[in-house]
Amino acid sequence: MAAATSSSSPPTPQRSSSVERTKGPTGLEKIVLREARGWSAEVHLYGGQVTSWKNDHGDELLFVSSKAIFKPPKAIRGGIPICFPQFGTQGNLEKHGFARNRFWAIDDNPPPFPVNTAIKTFADLILKPSEEDLKVWPHSFEFRLRVAxxxxxxxxxxxxxxxxxxxxxxxxxxxxxxTYLSVSDISEIRVEGLETLDYFDNLNEKERFTEQGDAIVFEAEVDKIYLDAPSKIAIIDHEKKRTYVLRKDGLPDTVVWNPWDKKSKNMQDLGDEEYKHMLCVEPAAVEKLITLKPGEEWKGRMELSAVPSSYCSGQLDPEKVLQGLEF
Structure with a gap:
């Protein structure tokens, strides 16, 4: 499988990166990426969806519900579903579009990516519209996804x-x-980088407000779209002494979502108490439509880092956390 194999560069002596095509318990095909230092990720061809990201200790960093349904046409609850060609519900398209519950193909001949010779572990997928897709969204497109x-x-x-x-x-x-992040306890989580921003509150008729807190904390259901968010956001998990650093490019907005207890009980593919261990922080382009003429291409990029930390309020220095990491 040409697109889902690691680079031809010689492996490191102690351990080599690898890319393997396999099947999950329900028979859905997936690609398993293994980085030389022990990190790993899994991406399902169904949805082009990343469903696992583990550190070098084997700790799972993404949340996937224990009740997730790995069977079409249901979208997989957790990991990193891709919302395209719409986020939310508009018109006659299904919620969050159709990309997250279509079968993607291996992209055997992707156009050149910017060269980063350090990255040797990746998979390339592609989605093109089916006849059924063209009936509900009558546009021809090529959606290429690289997971690295x-x-x-x-x-x-x-x-x-x-x-x-x-x-x-x-x-x-x-x-x-x-993006569903795995957290120890939602009530102990702080999100820094979104303070003072304007947001649309989806729980309050999409009214526009300005964030007042010095960080985002969680005591109830939240569903907000932060506008013109910075390129770096930190999600601090005090109990696990872990900070997720999210970096994005081409995606001006950031959605923050947790369904809390009442809504969770009405979701068949989410456990009643699982909301406590997940937080969605989603790089997005929502407020303003992205418009492409024939032949034009748009690119949106997200990078997630997980760094050990024992940061207390106000002590996070994103520049220090990100020092030496290339975006």
Whole structure:
């Protein structure tokens, strides 16, 4: 499998990176990425969805519900679902679009990516519209996705969407990486980097507010779209002494979501108490439509790092955390 094999560079003496195509318990095909220092990730061809990201100690860093349904046409609850060609619910498209519950193909001939010779562990996938997709969203496109593990374990997702309409029509879309992070206890989590920003509150008729706190903390259901968010956001888990650093490019907004207890009980693919151990922080392009003319391409990139930390309030220095990490 040409696109899902590691680079031809010689392996490191102690351990080599690898990319393996296999099947999960329900028979869905997936690609397992293993980085030389022991980090790993899994991406299902169904949905083009990352469903696991583990550090070199084997700790799972993404949340996937114990009740997740790994069977089409249901989207997989957890990991990093891809919301395209829409985030949310508009028009006659299904919620969050159709990319997250379609079968993607291995991309055997991807266009050149910017060269980063340090990254040797990656898989390339591609999604093109089916006849059924064209009935509900009548546009031709190519959606290319690269899932990569950088040396040291950073998880990098790069999406490239091209308008391949031959009739001269433009198309517009919204997008999100619906990222479910695994956390110790939602009530102990702080998100830094979104303070003072304007946001739309989806629990309050999408009214616009300005964030007042010095950090985001969680005491109830939250569903907010932060506008013009910075390129670096930190999610601090005091109990696990871990900080997730999320970096993004081409994705101006950030969605923060947790369903809390009442909504969780109404979700068949989420355990009643599982909301306590998950937090969605989602790089997105939601407020303003992305519009492509025929032949034009859009790119959106997310990089996730997990660093050991014992930060207390106000002591996070993102520049220090990110020192030496290339975006």
């Amino acid at each position: 593990l950088a040396p040291g374990g950073d998880l990098i997702l790069t999406s490239r969407i091209r308008n391949t309409n031959i009739d001269g029509r433009t198309f517009s879309f919204t997008f999100a990486y619906h």
